[in-house]
Amino acid sequence: MSVHTRTSPNSLTPVAQKFILHWGEMGTRWGINRTVAQVHALLFLSPQPLPADEIAETLAVARSNVSTSLRELQGWRIVRVVHVLGDRRDHFESIKDVWEIFRIVSEERKRREIDPTLRVLDECVQEIKANPQGDSYTRERLTDMLEFLTAMTGLFEEVIRMPAAALKGVLKLRGKVVTMLGKKAG
Amino acid sequence: MSVHTRTSPNSLTPVAQKFILHWGEMGTRWGINRTVAQVHALLFLSPQPLPADEIAETLAVARSNVSTSLRELQGWRIVRVVHVLGDRRDHFESIKDVWEIFRIVSEERKRREIDPTLRVLDECVQEIKANPQGDSYTRERLTDMLEFLTAMTGLFEEVIRMPAAALKGVLKLRGKVVTMLGKKAG
DNA sequence: CTCTCTATTCAGAAATTACCAAAACTACCG
DNA sequence: CGGTAGTTTTGGTAATTTCTGAATAGAGAG
Structure with missing residues (x-):
């Protein structure tokens, strides 16, 4: 390390800053750690993969904190590690799509979040069937809930498996989807 | 108030207990206060509307905490106050559907959570258009995100406005929805 | 093997959130 | 007025989460 001070913090454009800060706030509302969300936002906006220390510098958080956040983002598979020739450090990039x-x-x-609930609901319904001590109302409510969630997640699974191209088509149908589904279902 | 101890706590069946506890846990993961979620679960399972003090007793939480929770649930409009003849206390019931x-x-x-993000994204894109200082990559990324979110929420709005009856029909189509949409969109 | 650069782990500090009890206040009613 | 309900606020504690700095581990260069 030279006697010079470290390279000045990677400055962000005002717009990038605004987006990253907002993304961090939204993250917290979504049960996602603020720093994790900020790291993701930064990588999302970055044209090149970034090394961890640069991320720490830019966001002004501890290096260790970045390490943890990157690990979590990798766990979600929306960030992956890549290597740059001539640089021993890991670099990270976000999915852009x-x-x-x-x-x-x-x-x-x-x-x-949903699957555990489905399991518990199913257990509850089983238990109440095996031992129906006058709580028929509870049974009715829980059965309703279970059926609804099962159907809903089934539909979700279908949609979520669509390739990006097909989705774009569907999104263009705005205003017609409900009509279509309504007719076929009616 | 008589010299007798208060009426014994409203006992819950094991199944009701299990569901309420689980719902509380899921609530926290969804950014919803545990007590709020538990109160909702209790009301959801209750055949009759319940007064606040009974809820506090059954869940073994402070009366003031129940008051706050009920207020929040009413804010979401999934719980409403009703009155019972001969009882001056407010009673609360949950939507059951x-x-x-x-x-x-x-x-x-x-x-x-989404609408504020749409606003910020829009502002960001406007600002970057007005003052494009070499951050064309940022612009591209933010525009992508904005378009995606706009389209997605549009679709969501449509689906969410479907009456319950129509939904039931759609849910029956499981396995066909994607095919249908794919064809029309292709 | 040692030195340096890098990455991860971990204990505790700091901050946030959840919860409660008590008090103050409103409102209604007989 | 006095009694019952209900809400809001306050002050405090407990629990949880987040973040950091220091320690540790690994990998490669010389």
């Missing part, structure tokens, strides 16, 4: 990001995050959230 | 609950909560979350 927004539909792909949405798909991956949705599936993961479903797996973590 | 699961599709209705889902619809209302989704719309509210969209309003609180």
